[in-house]
Amino acid sequence: MRNLIPLAVRALTMVGVFFVVLLLLVLTLGLTGFSDRILSSVVGEQIRVERTTLAETIRDPDELERVLAARKAELESFYGLDIPWQRRLPASVFRVMRLDLGEARSLRSFAGSSRIADIVLERLPNTILLMTTSTVIVALTGLAGGLYVATRPGSWIDRLVSGLAAVTYAIPTWWIGILLILVVSVHWRLLPSGGMYSTPPPEGGWLRFADLARHAVLPVLSMVLVSVGPYMYAVRTITLNIAQEDFVGMARARGLSETRVRNAHILRVAAPPIVTGLIFGLAGSLSGSILIETVFNWQGMGRLYYDALAGTPDEGVIVALTFMFTLMYVAIRLLLETLYIFLDPRVSYAD
Amino acid sequence: MSPVLQVRDLYLHYADPAGTVRAVDGVSFELGEPGTALGFVGESGCGKSSAANAMLRMLPGNTARYDGEVWLDGVCVSALDAEEFRRSVRWRQMALVPQGAQNSLNPVMRVGKWLTEPVRQSRSADIEPDALERQARGLLERVGLPSGTWNLYPHELSGGMKQRVMIAGALIFSPRLLIMDEPTSALDVSVQAQIMNLLKDLKAEGLSILFITHDIALASDICDRLAVVYAGRIAEIGSSEQILGQPAHPYTRRLLGSIPRLHDEALPEFIPGAPPDLRKLPSGCRFHPRCDVPLTVCPERVPVRLKAESGQDVWCWLHDRTVNQVALEIQDE
């Protein structure tokens, strides 16, 4: 299959990105001594667990301490705390990849666990929920709007979209979110200013869903507001350019209906560059969602950054989050690249 | 029997900030029997391609004036409404092989799918998919393409192959008339010759061809009749022998004089001046500023259709007896 070669090239770049980030994480942690601290916390946690079990069998406190000290030394050498961090590097990489980063200082998962993996993974669905919802809305409205605007280039609505796209580049996503809170939640008291559910959350599936939807309106709206302009503009420009191409005129000359011309000869050909647009916007929307979750106290991984940075910083959580976001980014990128390659037969030669 | 194609007073003007572009400005001609070819010859920018678009009713957004009649086999197809015209005339009766074949194929559609698309899309066609594929593959073979072409994408084809795919595509409905807009201008000479031979074969099988080109020599190779076009109007129309042997219009003579010839001492001449701006056309005869034998009447009155001595129709005051008389008298004085 000839598509596999360019796909492999792109996949390799993304795998490269993944490992460079991972290495950067581990190197920085090692160089600054964070790595030692994380491991010590892992050891400490294990010792605490063992102390409670051992305390039942060993009555003599001195004996208990001696056994625990021996056990601690054993664990330290097991985790490599007795060797320099450079030699532990491969193990550290592996550790980060499994999110085996010990316990959080003050953060707890919703279920009360203090394991970093629990805290972070529990938030993943919430982040995905917010990102997918807003991305789908942006994609649909951007596509529909862009196509509509492309039918009337030069009109006031076309100029509005172009203007909106330019202005968007100069507006911080999160500030739009704050303004929405200020106006819609505080001034008009229409929608909740943050969180995912009311307290206490309503009982019953539908009521609960409606409550979640109500809480999602503002965060989704802010993400849509800042992304839809450039996306619409890109769709418009791509479509307009393609509509000028010879093969579109030719499709008409061949007696095809306008619907067929639009679907098979304009949209189908526009699909790959539109996907490219999505790829370029991806890093931006990932960053946008981190900040929007923060603003709206949406219990996802983005908000967790803010919580982990406040007060006593939870470095293990921050490492885990950075890793998870990179993983998410690389995964979505690969998905989009695959989509692109199967949409555009020219890729295998262009690359 | 009615002629295959008859065009009467065809107009196509475009709106432009700098003035109306009179691309097709009252063109009338006729393509008589099936299996003949009419050449449409003129410099680039004289409105040849616009005439093809006008016949197919492919009108751009800035069309300012479009009228005239197009008759196919005795039916006035220009009277049909747009939807009916699209369904029953375009591609079914009149197919176009466009100028920019390089970019006229959908880049993400395989050749086979592209070829059969118009048939599959037309509601009235009850053709079996297998039969359609057989027919389309037959066409590919017909235009000299290997059967593997069926599964290729446009970027995998050479320029000549693309042009052949375009021709095969135009034949899918077995139309009466094929309009070819500079079909060979982007190809190298050997490919050009192959395409021309293919066209001759098709013609021999009864296909009528409207052959649009700037190359009068190439046109004469295949065409039974020639129409010389200047600035949106026909200057002269007649059989190839008449036009090449006894050109009646000064522009035609100039055009023929500009062809380089083998075994000829005389250098090819060029036509002085530039083709006129279709937005700011000269008054009267549009050729008069570049004409080497202008009459006083030329800038004043638009020439009417006249019969040249060799029999062809010509739009030039030189062939008007009364005007000539007056002109001679003036010269005598």
Added chain:
Amino acid sequence: MRVRQIRDALLKTPVGLLGLLSLAAQVVLSIWVVVSYPDDFGNRVWSNPIHWVDNPKAAPPAWIRRVDSQPRAEHWQTVRGEPETVEEKGRNLIASWNIPYIVEEGAVPAFLALTVRDVRFEERAPLLALTLIRPDETRVSVMRHAVRGPREGEEGPYERHFDDPLRIQLSADESTLSSLQEFLAEEYGLQMDAEEIRPRVMDILFGVPDATDDGFVPMAGEYTFLFQTATRAEDDGIGSVELVAGGDAFGRMGTDSIGRDLAQGLLYGLPTALVIGVVVALLSTSIGTVLGMASGYLGGTADTVIQRLSDIVANIPVLPLLIFLLFIIGPNLTVIIGILIAFSWPGLAIQVRVMVLHMRSSQLIEAVQSLGSSRWRVMYRHILPQIMPYFLAQIIFTAPSAILAEAGLSFLGLGDPSIPTWGQILEAGFRTGGVYVGYWWWIVPPGLLIVLVASTFMLLSLAIEPVVNPRLRQTRRAD
């Protein structure tokens, strides 16, 4: 394309001109801010709560009083030096300051504070007194205070309150409470105990008792604060006296929840934002250009390494990594700028390489090289000038994204605390809950300023867009 075309696009189109004028105004204002603000503004002034102690907390800007009908007292503050009159009374010298103060309808100040600085005396410590003369000619003795006398073993002349100003919060001062008690009894025959008076000191000072219930009706009009000192020696006296009537509206831009004057912070943010934008843009485009040129010109292994690196850096999700690195290295503006630079160069490096490869094969370059010009000379004389316009354009494109990125990081709490930025002001407004209680003056202006500065660069890039390859617009945002 030449640099001249870019200049024309900026100078001869309305959009370009607007952008340039806006930028010029911002630069002039920035220079003024840099010159007139203290060096250590962030640590010593902005982040120092004591500096803002007299200011009302979370007060809207003063001009709000013209917009809404709610009565508000504007925050009022005055400092006086030399006394207006000095007269001898017995053995004492009485110095007096008359300080007028106007109370508008219903707008009673929130608190009253007196600050006296630099007290000096030969033998006997001065006595300080503040009396309020009200519009109805009644006089309230607000405060009496004796400066601390000589300590044991101390030699004259004595100096007091030079480093630690004497600050009396009159609305909570015990001596004020007792003198108000007296005043109410004498003037209105009202008996109130100190604890009853304590919460309504300001209502009593600036109002008259209401006959129907036991409240007080604000009295609008012209008040005068009469501040007096009683000293013995000729050279005894005070350096300055300051009066603050705390309002619920403050200055041009209002205050935040610890009383900081937002106008000062917002102004200080301007040069910071410009520096971040310009430095990041300038350095990252320079790095990108140099690496791109090297990559395209040297070819071989260097090319491969640079291109692979650019590819990877260009595809890294920036914000998570920025957060991580800043968190580890510590919030410091130089670090922020450095990291932003480190992630902003690859786009141009890839593009410049393509251009260099293209130019290298051009006839001009081949001709010049065949005439014996050295590689670096060809680069400098022939290739660099052709890249210049893209270089300039890229600077303009990169600057706003750097400004937005810093704002986003500051908002997450990773801003440099010693250098206040708009992002940090927003962060403070968000973290302390200012958003949820509708402190719009704290939230809207810093965001608007970010948008203003960023859109100035956007205007410039819109102006030069037709000149430059539009593909350059693919800059990434990290906010």
